[in-house]
Amino acid sequence: MTPTEDSTARDILAWALDTFGRRFAISTSFQDSGMVILDMAARISRDVRVLTLDTGRLPQETYAMIESVRERYGVTVEVVSPDAAEVESMVSQHGPNLFYQEPALRTLCCHIRKVRPLERKLRELDAWAVGLRRQQGETREGVPKVDLEATPVKLSPLADWTKEQVEEYLRRQDVPRHPLYEQGYASIGCAPCTRPVRPGEHDRAGRWWWEEESHKECGIHFGPNGKVRRTLDVLLEEVLSSDYA
Numbered sequence: 001m002t003p004t005e006d007s008t009a010r011d012i013l014a015w016a017l018d019t020f021g022r023r024f025a026i027s028t029s030f031q032d033s034g035m036v037i038l039d040m041a042a043r044i045s046r047d048v049r050v051l052t053l054d055t056g057r058l059p060q061e062t063y064a065m066i067e068s069v070r071e072r073y074g075v076t077v078e079v080v081s082p083d084a085a086e087v088e089s090m091v092s093q094h095g096p097n098l099f100y101q102e103p104a105l106r107t108l109c110c111h112i113r114k115v116r117p118l119e120r121k122l123r124e125l126d127a128w129a130v131g132l133r134r135q136q137g138e139t140r141e142g143v144p145k146v147d148l149e150a151t152p153v154k155l156s157p158l159a160d161w162t163k164e165q166v167e168e169y170l171r172r173q174d175v176p177r178h179p180l181y182e183q184g185y186a187s188i189g190c191a192p193c194t195r196p197v198r199p200g201e202h203d204r205a206g207r208w209w210w211e212e213e214s215h216k217e218c219g220i221h222f223g224p225n226g227k228v229r230r231t232l233d234v235l236l237e238e239v240l241s242s243d244y245a
């Protein structure tokens with residue numbers, strides 16, 4: 001039966017694996033919520049597909065997590081990389097650390113290194129599952145558990161889970177944990193764009209911390225609006241039309 005808002009995380013994943021088979025995948029950066037759905041799905045089927053984005057700027061600890069997951073679950077981790085010509089064009093035009101200059105350039109980097117590679121990969125799928133939770137911040141408050149209108153179908157089985165529920169699951173099932181949590185990180189992305197959080201800060205405060213006022217999203221789940229969106233479109237056009245791309 002098609003899952004609803006009342007379905008459990010396990011039921012949603014079991015339905016997806018049964019309905020879509022190898023046209024379904026978990027997408028994770030090996031943070032806590034992603035590890036819960038990966039663990040749950042692997043307990044249902046060792047044949048589950050696992051995707052991750054390798055932006056080329058990840059911390060070493062994330063690569064260590066790929067090794068831990070391969071060893072623990074025996075799954076193939078499908079590592080999705082950005083288009084080399086697009087990265088060359090972007091870095092040649094704006095420098096390797098363009099993200100610190102302004103929000104539109106940061107969003108450009110996220111588009112070239114994350115959004116566009118993922119969009120290419122998603123064309124292989126009919127459904128995917130991610131670890132989004134409504135508690136993770138303002139932009140995520142309205143995340144549905146099951147989005148049948150999306151292409152591919154998008155599942156957020158932990159949408160209504162709390163951080164405490166996630167931590168309890170990880171403890172109970174002895175799930176591998178990203179080593180950077182031990183160092184004070186609360187949300188983990190690329191190395192140059194992530195820092196540990198300070199006491200009292202919200203979990204995503206360590207992402208793009210120099211952009212205090214901007215929305216803390218890379219564009220995969222929630223795209224930018226307004227001026228940043230318009231500037232991004234121009235920058236993307238320039239990068240994609242250069243001789244490199």
Ligand code: SF4
Nearest residue numbers: 099109110113190193
């Ligand atoms: S998080 Fe930083 S390095 Fe990673 S893709 Fe986005 S801007 Fe680029």
